[in-house]
Amino acid sequence: MGKFKEIIRQYPFLGFVIAFIILMLVPSVFFTDLYQSHLASLICINIIVAAGLNIVKGFCGQVTVGHVGIYAVGSYTAGCMFLYLGSGLWLTLPAAILIAGLFGVAFAIPSFRLEGPYLALATLGGGEAIRLFIENGDFFMSTYGISNIPQPEIFGVPFDTPDKYYYIAMPIMLIAIYFSFSVLRSSVGRAFMAVREDPISAAASGINVKKHKMLAFVLSAMFAGGAGAVYAHLPPGYIHPNNYTVIEMVTFLAMVVFGGLGHIWGGIIGAIIITIVYDLTRPLYEYQLFIFGLTIVLTILFMPKGIGGFIDKYFIDRRFKTKTGAASK
Amino acid sequence: MKKINIIFSSLLLAVSLLVTSVAQAKDIKIGVSFRMLSDVGYKHGELIQDTVAEWNSSGGINGKKVDLILYNDECKSEKGVANATKLAYQDNVHVIIGSSCSSVTLPMVPVISKAKVPQIIPHSTSSKITLTGSEWIFRVPVSSRFYKIVQAKFTAENAGTKIAHIYVPDQASMDFSKSMIAYVKDEYGVDPVYEAQAGEKETDFRSYLLKAKATNPDALVCSGLVDETVRCLVQSYEVGIPKSVARVANSVASKVEVPTNAGKAAVGVSYAAAFAASDTRPIAKKFVKHIKSRYGVVPGHDFSQMEDLLTMLKPALEKAEKRFSGDLASDRKAVRDSIAGITNFTGLASGPISFCAAGTPECRDGNRTPVMIEYTKGGKNWKTKVAGTVTFNASAGL
Amino acid sequence: MLLKTKKLMKAFGGLKAINKVDFELPANEIRGIIGPNGSGKSTFFNLVSGVYEPDPGSYIEFDGNDITNEPPHKVGELGLARTFQLLRLYQDMSVINNVMSGYHTLVPYSFIDAVTGRKKIWDQEKTIKEEMMELLSFVGLADYAELNASELSGGQRRLLVLARAIAGKPKLLMLDEPAAGLSPVNVDNLMKILMRLKEKYGLTLIIIEHILKVVMDTCSKVTVLDHGEKIAEGTPTQIKDDNAVIEAYLGKKMDDEEMRKALAV
Ligand SMILES: Nc1ncnc2c1ncn2[C@@H]1O[C@H](COP(=O)(O)OP(=O)(O)OP(=O)(O)O)[C@@H](O)[C@H]1O
Ligand SMILES: [Mg+2]
Numbered sequence: 001m002g003k004f005k006e007i008i009r010q011y012p013f014l015g016f017v018i019a020f021i022i023l024m025l026v027p028s029v030f031f032t033d034l035y036q037s038h039l040a041s042l043i044c045i046n047i048i049v050a051a052g053l054n055i056v057k058g059f060c061g062q063v064t065v066g067h068v069g070i071y072a073v074g075s076y077t078a079g080c081m082f083l084y085l086g087s088g089l090w091l092t093l094p095a096a097i098l099i100a101g102l103f104g105v106a107f108a109i110p111s112f113r114l115e116g117p118y119l120a121l122a123t124l125g126g127g128e129a130i131r132l133f134i135e136n137g138d139f140f141m142s143t144y145g146i147s148n149i150p151q152p153e154i155f156g157v158p159f160d161t162p163d164k165y166y167y168i169a170m171p172i173m174l175i176a177i178y179f180s181f182s183v184l185r186s187s188v189g190r191a192f193m194a195v196r197e198d199p200i201s202a203a204a205s206g207i208n209v210k211k212h213k214m215l216a217f218v219l220s221a222m223f224a225g226g227a228g229a230v231y232a233h234l235p236p237g238y239i240h241p242n243n244y245t246v247i248e249m250v251t252f253l254a255m256v257v258f259g260g261l262g263h264i265w266g267g268i269i270g271a272i273i274i275t276i277v278y279d280l281t282r283p284l285y286e287y288q289l290f291i292f293g294l295t296i297v298l299t300i301l302f303m304p305k306g307i308g309g310f311i312d313k314y315f316i317d318r319r320f321k322t323k324t325g326a327a328s329k
Numbered sequence: 330m331k332k333i334n335i336i337f338s339s340l341l342l343a344v345s346l347l348v349t350s351v352a353q354a355k356d357i358k359i360g361v362s363f364r365m366l367s368d369v370g371y372k373h374g375e376l377i378q379d380t381v382a383e384w385n386s387s388g389g390i391n392g393k394k395v396d397l398i399l400y401n402d403e404c405k406s407e408k409g410v411a412n413a414t415k416l417a418y419q420d421n422v423h424v425i426i427g428s429s430c431s432s433v434t435l436p437m438v439p440v441i442s443k444a445k446v447p448q449i450i451p452h453s454t455s456s457k458i459t460l461t462g463s464e465w466i467f468r469v470p471v472s473s474r475f476y477k478i479v480q481a482k483f484t485a486e487n488a489g490t491k492i493a494h495i496y497v498p499d500q501a502s503m504d505f506s507k508s509m510i511a512y513v514k515d516e517y518g519v520d521p522v523y524e525a526q527a528g529e530k531e532t533d534f535r536s537y538l539l540k541a542k543a544t545n546p547d548a549l550v551c552s553g554l555v556d557e558t559v560r561c562l563v564q565s566y567e568v569g570i571p572k573s574v575a576r577v578a579n580s581v582a583s584k585v586e587v588p589t590n591a592g593k594a595a596v597g598v599s600y601a602a603a604f605a606a607s608d609t610r611p612i613a614k615k616f617v618k619h620i621k622s623r624y625g626v627v628p629g630h631d632f633s634q635m636e637d638l639l640t641m642l643k644p645a646l647e648k649a650e651k652r653f654s655g656d657l658a659s660d661r662k663a664v665r666d667s668i669a670g671i672t673n674f675t676g677l678a679s680g681p682i683s684f685c686a687a688g689t690p691e692c693r694d695g696n697r698t699p700v701m702i703e704y705t706k707g708g709k710n711w712k713t714k715v716a717g718t719v720t721f722n723a724s725a726g727l
Numbered sequence: 728m729l730l731k732t733k734k735l736m737k738a739f740g741g742l743k744a745i746n747k748v749d750f751e752l753p754a755n756e757i758r759g760i761i762g763p764n765g766s767g768k769s770t771f772f773n774l775v776s777g778v779y780e781p782d783p784g785s786y787i788e789f790d791g792n793d794i795t796n797e798p799p800h801k802v803g804e805l806g807l808a809r810t811f812q813l814l815r816l817y818q819d820m821s822v823i824n825n826v827m828s829g830y831h832t833l834v835p836y837s838f839i840d841a842v843t844g845r846k847k848i849w850d851q852e853k854t855i856k857e858e859m860m861e862l863l864s865f866v867g868l869a870d871y872a873e874l875n876a877s878e879l880s881g882g883q884r885r886l887l888v889l890a891r892a893i894a895g896k897p898k899l900l901m902l903d904e905p906a907a908g909l910s911p912v913n914v915d916n917l918m919k920i921l922m923r924l925k926e927k928y929g930l931t932l933i934i935i936e937h938i939l940k941v942v943m944d945t946c947s948k949v950t951v952l953d954h955g956e957k958i959a960e961g962t963p964t965q966i967k968d969d970n971a972v973i974e975a976y977l978g979k980k981m982d983d984e985e986m987r988k989a990l991a992v
Contacts, residue, residue: 011846012844012846012849013844013846033418033419034414034417034418034444035411035414035415035417035418035419036419038410038411038414038415038418039411039415042411138500143432144431144432144435144455144457145406145432145435145436147435147436147457148439161443162414162418178844179842179843179844181844182841182842182843182844183841183842185852186836186840186841186844186848186852187827187828187830187831187834187836187841187852187855188838188841188842189841190820190824190827190828190831191828191831193817193819193820193824193828194817194820194828194831196819197816197817197818197819197820198815198816198817200778200799200811200815201811201815201816201817202800202828203777203778203798203799203800203803204776204778204799204800204803204808204809204811204892205800205803205808205828205829205831205832205891205892205894205895206800206803206804206831206832206895207800207803207828207831208798208800209800215838219842231407235439235440236410236436236438236439236440236443238406238410238435238436239406240405240406240432240433240436242404242405242406242430242432243405243406243407247403262819279411279415282400282401282412282415283398283399283400285365285399285400285401286365286371288401
């Protein structure tokens with residue numbers, strides 16, 4: 001087992017190949033109906049957003065409540081490109097990532113001067129402004145949404161049902177995770193954390209604080225934009241401004257908080273659990289908002305580092321104890 | 330090791346037993362997805378639950394119990410699509426009821442059509458929904474294609490075709506007048522006697538009204554947002570346009586601010602709906618009384634449409650159940666065909682509801698009879714009455 | 728000169744925290760800065776390291792570069808490292824990550840390499856980590872590498888910020904009260920580490936310290952600030968006997984013998 005871990009550490013790409021193979025097999029082994037595939041695709045999309053959010057919020061420590069707006073930018077880039085240019089996912093995805101990145105630049109600028117609740121307000125305003133802009137524009141087909149955004153074809157096979165679309169969403173999700181792991185495990189990820197922990201001492205170590213805030217915002221915006229595009233093409237390929245409100249933003253935040261802010265697996269674990277729990281509580285719709293609010297509050301109170309932090313604590317304490325033979329303080 | 334094996338296999342056994350017992354029950358399953366956020370939203374949900382409980386206590390559908398699965402879509406397409414997918418593929422329902430918002434029903438249609446599950450709409454009115462060509466979707470409410478021209482037809486038939494239009498440069502307000510003008514031109518070959526677009530943020534419409542007055546119209550259309558509509562109506566009396574000239578407003582007339590703020594000037598103004606609480610038919614009176622006592626609200630057409638939907642669904646399910654084979658796909662088809670066979674259903678809706686087999690809007694938009702509700706008194710204690718109904722032919726407004 | 732300031736000035740409102748300070752420091756020296764509370768020592772560090780912007784007319788030069796108005800990260804990149812009086816640890820990061828982020832400017836791979844996760848960066852990361860573990864053993868924190876920095880004791884934290892500052896292999900290291908709050912044994916330990924550091928890395932050091940013993944024993948030269956002004960500069964022995972210094976530190980009321988005792992602690 002240790003040997004295996006060492007190999008994965010040496011060739012991180014290998015881990016993703018293995019994960020890819022496993023995830024390719026998951027539907028045929030575990031899924032009994034098409035809805036599970038649909039849910040799996042939604043989980044993939046949420047993972048992409050949450051992983052991105054974890055970069056800017058969890059690692060770089062920059063509060064943003066506007067990310068759902070950037071997610072909308074991704075969706076509407078895809079939707080409009082289809083509507084006006086007839087483009088498919090392979091074109092709209094990179095375009096959405098690019099344009100979302102530009103919006104990320106705009107969202108980063110307030111973070112140079114504002115912090116905490118003020119930054120939250122500024123980004124909230126930004127996100128809502130995007131939604132309202134979309135909602136009031138005929139160009140975006142706001143009233144009845146954009147329909148029939150097509151699913152991609154590979155070698156003439158259309159991936160137009162939930163079970164097939166999973167094979168589109170899942171690899172994109174894996175690529176996104178690959179990028180997020182690469183960044184966060186590198187010196188850039190450390191610099192993000194340093195900026196989060198103490199921008200002044202980060203700067204004293206030669207870390208360009210503004211540059212890293214900008215990088216974090218742009219990167220995570222690109223994740224959100226990509227996810228938005230994948231969502232836009234998800235069968236039946238329909239987008240509407242109603243899906244990009246503050247409530248969705250809170251759900252994304254809940255994923256990161258629950259999974260573990262600043263934990264490399266945080267967004268991923270959170271996205272999986274929250275999406276599944278949301279689905280299981282669907283019949284309890286009257287209590288759902290309450291359940292989610294309570295989960296966030298309890299997590300923050302009793303598990304401030306989320307599930308990721310919980311796991312870490314267990315493993316690292318054990319490792320430390322075996323090493324020094326003493327309990328840590 | 331052995332112990333684990335035993336536990337594991339008994340667990341497996343239990344699960345498989347459970348699965349088969351669920352499958353054997355073979356209830357009729359109805360899935361629901363709509364907006365159950367607000368107070369009224371919850372009450373629509375309660376109405377369904379109560380009705381289905383009543384069915385079950387009185388023998389169900391030909392002796393079969395009805396399972397109701399209720400999901401909230403919060404008027405969000407993402408949730409609606411997920412709900413529809415779950416109901417279709419995981420909950421294996423026979424029929425889906427949903428949704429409230431057109432922007433949710435619209436993307437549900439391709440999902441349920443692909444899954445081949447019949448869906449019956451309680452609230453959404455967008456004409457786009459039934460233009461999708463699906464044979465699996467049925468609409469109980471009046472389609473927006475009828476609402477769009479109902480004022481035109483009603484005005485032309487009751488007041489006359491000499492119509493003066495004043496509208497503000499807001500998209501919806503302009504659309505209303507333009508489509509009314511087009512309808513009267515198409516149907517009667519008559520142009521408006523007067524047409525004026527007010528300037529943006531204009532509050533004084535008297536110069537337009539005076540010019541309109543000079544043309545001696547049968548009807549005067551004031552098409553704007555709430556405030557502008559109110560001003561235009563009030564000022565029409567100030568410039569002395571006689572009472573005999575019918576006043577027409579767009580759909581904002583249904584908002585309470587119009588009679589409240591326009592006062593007397595609102596008298597005679599009407600709006601279209603699928604149901605009027607002031608409906609004097611016995612069936613309507615009974616329904617209003619029941620909803621008031623059971624749920625504490627005066628029912629609007631959202632309630633009546635849900636009630637109509639359930640009332641027509643029960644015999645349709647009973648008819649379909651007789652042809653059930655136990656194969657879900659063919660059972661769903663039976664339910665679909667049975668709903669498509671509903672003709673001239675008379676319930677709370679102001680006209681008969683009829684469906685047919687083709688995947689055309691003509692077959693899908695079952696209700697073609699909006700009711701016109703007219704203000705008989707303005708001010709705080711405004712009152713309404715049913716001014717009449719307008720019945721369209723199946724292909725009107727396409 | 729490695730570091731040079733000319734007419735360095737900084738006023739907060741009416742308060743002249745640093746007033747026309749000319750300062751010169753050749754490479755390889757260990758310089759002490761002393762002065763009463765509020766005399767401007769930390770402000771001097773903040774100005775040199777770019778945390779504060781100096782008032783017009785000031786001039787700061789480091790290693791031949793004009794850094795008067797450079798932002799802090801630029802100054803850091805040029806090889807000037809510092810610690811803070813309030814430590815400014817990365818509380819919620821592991822000990823090893825604290826130190827590794829001090830290595831930031833020396834990381835050999837680019838951002839693009841990092842994003843794409845090229846294999847070579849993992850090899851390089853491994854080397855960096857090994858090197859940083861070595862540094863941690865050097866300050867005696869190797870066993871705590873995976874712990875959160877917030878779980879360290881006060882003394883261990885001081886060692887950690889020291890290690891973090893050295894991690895980037897600076898040309899000049901400025902320490903703001905490194906011994907504050909340490910027990911006498913740990914003060915000795917710290918001094919030993921500092922001396923070994925200087926030998927091992929060929930560091931130039933500036934140390935702000937109230938524990939005069941540290942300054943007197945480690946520094947070859949001492950600069951004294953009072954009310955933002957440089958009031959004396961010289962070898963520890965010269966400083967010990969400087970009347971202006973004694974006055975600034977202890978007031979006039981003590982007699983000479985008492986003052987000398989106090990300073991010799
Ligand atoms: N950011 C600031 N804003 C306003 N005044 C400041 C600021 N920083 C320092 N000062 C003031 O400048 C003066 C010098 O402060 P500084 O921190 O440099 O003193 P010090 O010599 O480091 O003192 P100590 O030995 O207590 O650490 C003090 O009067 C302090 O109040
Ligand atoms: Mg100080």
